[in-house]
Amino acid sequence: MSSFTSLLFSCAAIAAFLILLRRWRYRRLRLPPGSLGLPFIGETLQLISAYKSDNPEPFMDRRLNRYGLVFTTHVFGEPTVFSAEPEMNRFVLANEGKLFECSYPGSISNLLGKHSLLLMKGNLHKKMHSLTMSFANSWIIKDHLLVDVDRLIRLNLDSWSDRVLLMEEAKKITFELTVKQLMSFDPDEWTENLRKEYVLVIEGFFTLPFPLFSPTYRRAIKARTKVAEALTLVVRERRKGSESDGNRKKDMLGALLASGEQFSDEEIVDFMLALLVAGYETTSTIMTLAVKFLTETPLALAQLKEEHDQIRSKSKTGAPLEWSDYKSMIFTQCVVNETLRMANIIGGIFRRATTDININGYTIPKGWKVFASFRAVHLNPNHFKDARSFNPWRWQNNSEATIPVNVYTPFGGGPRLCPGYELARVVLSVFLHRFITIFSWVPAEEDRLVFFPTTRTQKRYPIIVKRREESSPCI
Structure with missing residues (x-):
């Protein structure tokens, strides 16, 4: 017993010494103001509870008001500096691969896989980022993606009647579009099961x-295994097909198999899994919030x-919609800009x-994490008048040209600029066109959509829709 007590005492003494050493070093370095919260846990629980509430803004707002x-703070097991300062955010983005490296919470990293684009570094990231952008640029969209976007959106809207859970339907649309872009699959039972x-995978992102x-995290790990197994079978079948007939489909998987890089099945699966996340969660959020904002702003909707x-x-x-139709959507782009500013796709x-x-x-110590918050900048009234009000007219007459590039960053920036930024704008524009010209609608009930919808606790924004040919507009 005495030896155990001595060992316990020694461990406690070492831990206390390390904590004191850390505090002494941090005081010398002049850290930004703030609080590291509880030992080990930090302020993670406050962040997660805010994220899963109806309004996550207070986590940032309280600290910005108190500290600047x-x-x-200390979240997800690590001390972290949060920045809502545009110049500092630009500095972080510009020094990717020099003073900073990509780093995400363990829950996200583990679920995406070590070969995901989000976690790649160096030359490999540059090469794969360029490849991804080449499959979502304006020429590719104009050449053949616009046709698929328009067709799949109309296919989904054709099945709508009466009461619609808009967020769920938007997620189905974006998932099917992404699967089509990655693997050339049209919607069926297999894609719906996937x-x-x-x-379940995405539910595990912001958990311990x-x-x-x-x-939740345990379920996410099991679901991730099932998704990886399903994608691996697709990759292996495509390998056999490309070897036997020499034909290559015009999708991302075809480009990966023909790149000459000899990627393993695991590498390709991790890469595609992360792109499915990017296409699924973010674009569906802005589609739903665009409808919400327009419903609450009748003049903009008219x-x-x-x-x-x-x-x-x-x-x-x-x-079908033509590229010239898309380019003529002038006010639509104002709505898209404003929705992106408030919904914050990244x-x-x-x-x-x-x-x-x-x-x-201040000093940011080596090994510390930095979170550059684009959302906090977009919602800062010092940068946008009435920043938390939906006002698409602020973007008229090309007024966005006067806004500093580091203030409006809905798709991030630097070497990790969202590669699908052009496609996301097109998808939202086409969705709005089809939705508005086909339906009139009203909210189905008193159901306030959370400002930034989360995976498990989001309101699904139910609406009552009527085809415009069948009745006078509800709005």
């Missing part, structure tokens, strides 16, 4: 990465409806300091 635009497993203590009715009047009934990015960094009079 840059503050220290999507259901995917939902300990299966023993988190049933102007948007007029624009799309004019486009519709110039084409035959049932005709709320922020995590990076890790590779050395002690002095900035704005």
Whole structure:
């Protein structure tokens, strides 16, 4: 017993010494103001509970009001500096691969896989990022993706009647579009089963990465295994097909198999799994919030409806959208810009300091994480008048040209700029065109959609829809 007590005492003494040493070093370095919270846990529980509530803003708002635009906290097991300062965010983005490296919470990293684009570094990341952008640029969209986007959106809307859970339907649309882009699969039972497993994977992103203590994370790990197994079978079948007939489909999987890089099945599966996340969760959020914001802003909805009715009047009934139709959606782009600003398709990015960094009079210690919050900048009234109000007219007359590039960053920036940024804008524009010209709608009930929908606790934004040919508009 005495030896055990001595060992316990020694461990406690060593831990206390390390804590004191850490505090002494941090005091010397002049950290940004803030609090590290409880030992080990830090302020993770406050962040997660805010994220899963109806309004996650107070986590940032309280600390910004108390400490300023840059503050220290401790989340997901690591000390982290949060930044809502545009110049500091630009500095972080510009020094990717130099002073900072990509780093995300363990829950996200484990579920995405070590070969995901989000976690790649160096030359491999540059090569794969370029490849991904080449499959979602304006030329590719104009050449053949627009046809698939329009067709799949119409296919989904054709099945709508009466009460619709808009967020769920938007997620089905974006998942099917992404599967089509990655693997050339049209919607069927297989894709729907894959999507259901995917939902469980995404639920595990913002949880503590300990299966023993988190049933949500445990379910996410099991679902991730099932998704990986399903994608692996597809990759192996495509390998056999490409070897036997020499034909290559015009999708991302075909490009990976023909790249000459000799990627393993695991590498390709991790890569595609992460792209499915990017296409599924983010775009569906802005689609749902665009409808919510427009419903609450009748003047914007009326102007948007007029624009799309004019486009519709110039084409035959049932005709697919042309690239020229998309380019004529002038006010639509104002709505898209404003929705992206408020919905924040990329709320922020995590990076890790590779050395002690002095900035704005503070020091970020080597090994610490930095979270550059784009969302906090977009919602700051110092940058946008009435920042938390939906106002698409603020973007008229090309007024966005006067906004500093580091203030409006809905798709991130630097070497890790979201490779699907052009496609996301097109998908939202086409969805709005079809939705507005086909349906009139009203909210189904008093059901306030959370400002930033989360996976498990989101309101699904039910609406009552009627086809415009069948009745007068509800709105």
